[in-house]
Amino acid sequence: MHSADCLLCQTPGGTVLWQNQHLRVIDACDALYPGFTRVVWAAHVVEMTDLSAAEQAELLRIVLLVEAVQRAELKPDKINLAAFGNVVPHLHWHVIPRWQGDPHFPQAVWAALPSADTAAQAAQAALRGRVQQQLNAYHQALVARLASTL
Numbered sequence: 001m002h003s004a005d006c007l008l009c010q011t012p013g014g015t016v017l018w019q020n021q022h023l024r025v026i027d028a029c030d031a032l033y034p035g036f037t038r039v040v041w042a043a044h045v046v047e048m049t050d051l052s053a054a055e056q057a058e059l060l061r062i063v064l065l066v067e068a069v070q071r072a073e074l075k076p077d078k079i080n081l082a083a084f085g086n087v088v089p090h091l092h093w094h095v096i097p098r099w100q101g102d103p104h105f106p107q108a109v110w111a112a113l114p115s116a117d118t119a120a121q122a123a124q125a126a127l128r129g130r131v132q133q134q135l136n137a138y139h140q141a142l143v144a145r146l147a148s149t150l
């Protein structure tokens with residue numbers, strides 16, 4: 001069920017916003033990407049097809065709920081959904097609000113950081129600051145939706 005050498009078995013992987021017996025929703029606490037949220041399956045499984053059909057549906061429902069709340073509260077230009085597990089092979093989904101002015105746009109947040117001039121860096125910092133100011137409202141709305149739909 002749990003693996004002794006797995007980061008997501010041994011640590012929450014971020015700040016836990018909400019959890020039930022099957023999964024947890026965490027603030028990834030990413031310095032460049034405020035609002036970056038992960039949905040982590042509680043048990044140590046690797047792939048979506050390790051889950052039962054009902055479990056798959058539950059996990060995807062929560063991922064999409066996070067997406068919906070990000071759209072409503074943060075109003076990003078795009079939301080990136082990703083499940084890799086190449087580095088930490090423990091089933092988890094990334095839900096990442098993206099803006100056209102963010103440091104990697106339109107590349108994935110895992111791409112090499114493009115160079116940015118001083119003006120672009122200042123604009124990126126301003127964007128981060130604006131999103132940071134919305135984080136509490138986003139997290140409160142997220143927890144309320146999670147609590148009310150389960």
Ligand SMILES: [Zn+2]
Nearest residue numbers: 006009044090
């Ligand atoms: Zn694990």
